[in-house]
Amino acid sequence: MSCVYGRDMVRYLTVDSFDYDTPPATDGRDPATLVDDAVADILARAEHWLGWDGRPVSKGGNAWTPHKVMRRVADHLLDHLAELECRLAGQPTVPDRWHGRMVTTDADFARFTEIDLDEATSRLTRLAACYRSRLSTVDTALLDTAPDNGGWTLRQVVHHVSRVTGYADMLDAPG
Structure with a gap:
């Protein structure tokens, strides 16, 4: 099934849901290397x-494009x-006010060139x-300490971030 979205035809795929209330699973990998590995994959x-x-x-x-x-x-x-x-500085975090994946900008539809990849x-x-x-x-103990007001440990945050490859999955999924 397809419909017009923005300027071009779009391929529609099934949706995998993500439970933001459930803390991400962690494992024995060094958190300092998880983002490196994810970035290399992307x-x-x-x-x-x-x-x-x-x-x-x-x-x-x-809608997903290489630029997005x-x-x-x-x-x-x-x-x-x-x-x-x-x-880590003991300061309150700044709330996320981005629209995230819900927004596809005009710039996202541009060609994806060698310069863009560079x-x-x-x-x-x-x-x-x-x-x-x-x-x-x-310190390892600090990585595994939950915030006083609840939420994910730093280790869980890093494991969550390492799954940033999921954005690439959106574009690479078979259509």
């Missing part, structure tokens, strides 16, 4: 988007990095380096 997949046909994929009621995936990955990494930094590579690898540097200095 960038490897993005090389295949250089020949994108210009038709967004619709999944979860949202890269924007959402960067925004998600930045949002949770700010959360980690505020929590810019995304620079941006995402720098963000991953920030996670790696910061998390390599955090």
Whole structure:
């Protein structure tokens, strides 16, 4: 089934739901390396988007394009990095006021070129380096301490962030 969305035809796919109330599962992997691995996966997949046909994929009621995936990955990494930094500094976190995946901008429909991939590579690898540097200095006990007001531990936040590859899944899913 397809319908007109924005400027182009959209492929429709089934929706996988995500339960935001359930803390993400964690494992024994080093949290300092999780974001590096996720970014490497996304960038490897993005090389295949250089020949994108210009038709967004619709999944979860949202249109997905290479630029939107890269924007959402960067925004998600930045949002949770700010959360980690505020929590480690003992400061309140800044509420997320972004529209997230619900918004597809006109810029998201642009061709995805080698220059775009190069810019995304620079941006995402720098963000991953920030996670790696910061998390390599955090005590294990602090990683596993829940906030006084409830919520996820820092380890759970990092495991959640490492699943940022789910944005790429939206575009790469078979249609």
